[in-house]
Amino acid sequence: MPESTFTFRVEDTLKAAFADAAKQRDRTAAQLLRDFMRSYVVETQSSDPAYDAWLHRKAEAGERDYRAGRLISQEEATAKAAQRKAAILSQHDTL
Known part of the structure; x- marks a missing residue:
């Protein structure tokens, strides 16, 4: 080279x-x-402008929710994530 x-x-x-x-x-x-x-x-x-823009929008939305008091506890977030995971896994099992 x-x-x-x-x-x-x-x-x-x-x-x-x-x-x-x-x-x-x-x-x-x-x-x-x-x-x-x-x-x-x-x-x-390796930077993806589309991903960077999406991430920026998500961060701004989170900031707006925080300022407006639209929050859930860590326990609620964990429970919701577990429900979503279970739903995805059950769909996978039926394929």
């Missing part, structure tokens, strides 16, 4: 501290920077 050079400026103290931290982990600063870059690319590419 072809390689290229990536050049950027950073404070001397940060560069030295980063190089020391890398050395303590038997890595070079360049190895760690490549790892960070790969992780960032994977993280940003």
Whole structure:
């Protein structure tokens, strides 16, 4: 795979501290920077805008319910979840 050079400026103290931290982990600063870059690319590419929008809407709905006092106890939530699970499992058994 072809390689290229990536050049950027950073404070001397940060560069030295980063190089020391890398050395303590038997890595070079360049190895760690490549790892960070790969992780960032994977993280940003794995983001699903549709899911993020759905999750944002759910969070806003939960916030509205909370502010309006539409809450149930942990026990009620657990009981409802158990009922849903039982219903799903019973449908699965009849297939």
